[in-house]
Amino acid sequence: MTGPHPGQGGAAESGTDRSGMRSGTVWQIRTDADLVELRRVVRERSARSGMSLIEQTKFMTAASELARNTLVHGGGGQVEIIELRRAGTDAEERGVRLVFTDQGPGIADVAQAMTAGYTSGGGLGLGLGGARRLVEDFRLHTTPGSGTTVVIASWARAGRPSRGAALHTLHDSDQGGIGARW
Ligand SMILES: Nc1ncnc2c1ncn2[C@@H]1O[C@H](COP(=O)(O)OP(=O)(O)O)[C@@H](O)[C@H]1O
Ligand SMILES: [Mg+2]
8 A cells, every 4th residue: 555545545534424324444456565455454354343263364355356356357446444333132243344446347247257267358267256155245236338346244253153053052853953964
């Protein structure tokens, strides 16, 4: 990152939008160095939200692929990083949302672009589809000729039972029983 100025890479001020919601920090994506720095920042925000190391790595890997697409295919753009909070069953839950935006050529065939192995040139074609599998929420909006926006979000599982842990509450009388499931 070259400095805290929009258009030069790095972060712009975060602030409050008209609806009173706190908006996120905006990072410009213009150079390879911006990608490196963005990975660091996403890792840091993910850790702060309480994500486990594995959750952080999944989210950061998805972010890294999407940021590279913004740079390579979108001709550069920006990402807004938003820290999320919501009421959970017995504790507040935290997460991170990233909004990647570019004013590049857009994607004419989204289904094709999402297909594993498809690349319009030079890549492995695993970025978009891979990113979708690594996050809890994935949205893509694109307009050929005017640009692409991809939004991803994941939540920390801290304080919530994992699916594996939930198995301990099963009784033998439950459908199939534990033995039948494993
Ligand atoms: N931000 C973007 N703007 C325009 N096209 C994009 C963008 N992101 C992805 N694409 C298109 O989707 C294709 C698949 O993306 P991806 O799975 O990341 O593969 P790769 O980047 O290796 O080509 C790209 O080759 C490109 O044609
Ligand atoms: Mg890619």
